[in-house]
Amino acid sequence: MIKTNPTQICPLPITDYEQIMLAHGGGGKLTQRMIEQLFFPAFNNEYLGQEHDGAVIPVREGRLAVTTDSFVVNPIIFPGGNIGDLAINGTVNDLACCGAVPMYLTASFILEEGFSMADLKRIVDTMSIAARKAGVKIVTGDTKVVEKGKGDGIYINTSGIGIVPDGIDISPMNAVPGDVVIVSGLIGQHGITVLSTRDSLGFETEIKSDTAPLNGMISDLLAAVPEVHVLRDPTRGGVSATLNEIARKAQVTIEIDEALLPVGKQVSAACDLLGLDPLCVANEGIVLVFVPESQSEKAIEVLRNNIWGRNAAVVGRVSAKGHGTVTLKTLYGGCRIVDVISGEQLPRIC
């Protein structure tokens, strides 16, 4: 598939370079060779092969979902994944939460001079596998290199396009009194995993990030329960920030019951130890689902049939029109406002 030309391509394979150099981002031979020897073989598909400055893809009349995310997670490799599958899954899940079937992704890299070529290859391979698992194609990309000290190894932007099937209408504005709130899995896994790997903390757990492509599960859910009102993956800021955003946009009050929240033992222990609220810890492989109460049983059943949804649980409900408040019924029977934190408990979580 890859044409080479002895007058233009140097003979040294890209893997002979142990580190990224500024020249890999210069648009010359080294950039071209990295594209041909590293990115093309990993992401190979008919659209990428067009070798335009972009990709030309066919579409039918309808609605597209479009999303973008830059990933700056630190560390870049963590239990359960790395920045590569995080970047694919994150964008796939954002599209799925618009009610769309994710189709095409772009991948853009900002590499720091001196970054390990072996790590780049590992990350690119992970992206390739993650894209295949999610059923999406990486159709075009870009690579820039910045001087040592002007980046942190690797930052990845993935933007995505998905097709919204007819009859699907998902929006945070759609939350109405009478909806129940479902969480599709254990909360806080990703945030606590990343936290546990930061050098300065030095506590150990066996928790893994929950990074996962949720489009298959969401597609099953929408097929069985097309009445779903809201879908949202509670990443940065955790369940608390996401529920507050929905409450505010739909101008409703959301009531959550602490006793119903699915929290793993290790996340619970780590949160106790560190004084964190699991509601504010980032997730990567769960989704919040708002459905009319009459559909909640069916929704839970569909979610639990999926590997990523086996811990799905109803955790609360939309109680009334209001000013956008989220309340928590505590384990001790009290009730408190669930506020959004000002910043983030942990920077660079995704």
Place this chain on the structure above:
Amino acid sequence: MIKTNPTQICPLPITDYEQIMLAHGGGGKLTQRMIEQLFFPAFNNEYLGQEHDGAVIPVREGRLAVTTDSFVVNPIIFPGGNIGDLAINGTVNDLACCGAVPMYLTASFILEEGFSMADLKRIVDTMSIAARKAGVKIVTGDTKVVEKGKGDGIYINTSGIGIVPDGIDISPMNAVPGDVVIVSGLIGQHGITVLSTRDSLGFETEIKSDTAPLNGMISDLLAAVPEVHVLRDPTRGGVSATLNEIARKAQVTIEIDEALLPVGKQVSAACDLLGLDPLCVANEGIVLVFVPESQSEKAIEVLRNNIWGRNAAVVGRVSAKGHGTVTLKTLYGGCRIVDVISGEQLPRIC
């Protein structure tokens, strides 16, 4: 348009923060406030207002062009533009060079802790104006903040979607013997401008970057000359890298005539002084056009009618099928191979 809620939005306006803090990227109140007070008012449109994790846009049956680019230019503000219009125009031009009408852009920011809020506002405002000029909408976005020393002020990714009109087929593979090669404007302006602003060099010129949205001009061209075979903006690596890429992909020989190359006096002088080849210097506001010779006069006429194309000129032709070689007939009557440089004369040019 923007709903505010006293329980969730702090009273301090975003402009009271002189610098970006890590918390602006945390997904909490400060992130939300920056989105609502800075990005939404600047980029305001009906799709952005959906406030999903993505945007849902309508499409007709046909072909879409998709592209992505991360911008890491240094310095971020330079004569003729800043990283903001560069990011909009660069992605608009990549779409136009696929033969598409640019429609929707995404914007994703990686900000360094401590970055000036005033500079961010200036850049965002520039993006807003550039998007309006190019007739595109910024439909969704993302913001991340990294610690001081892990970035360089601001990096921007823009990804874009455009519609390819029926009957248009632009591709580097389409270059055939008999095509003439047109350059739409003076070469080397952007690269020399950025170079002249780097601290260490300290030479002064009055050159401005040529950053510009070329979609209007290209659209006029395609309407008048639908037989256009190849369109490509010669950014990183300059005219030389771009022609070599086209020659290699189409497996043709391209002959360029040095006497016909449109080079401004100041770029010419700077290149002489610094020992640079203007063919290898980056451009942001010109396009290379390959058309059958019979159409070249009409193409030049249409290009020259446009403000960005007033210096358009035929500079060479595709001479034969071949192994992907670019040759230059020099001013002194000789002939040399135009090779691709290994890296880049200047890192972080865009």
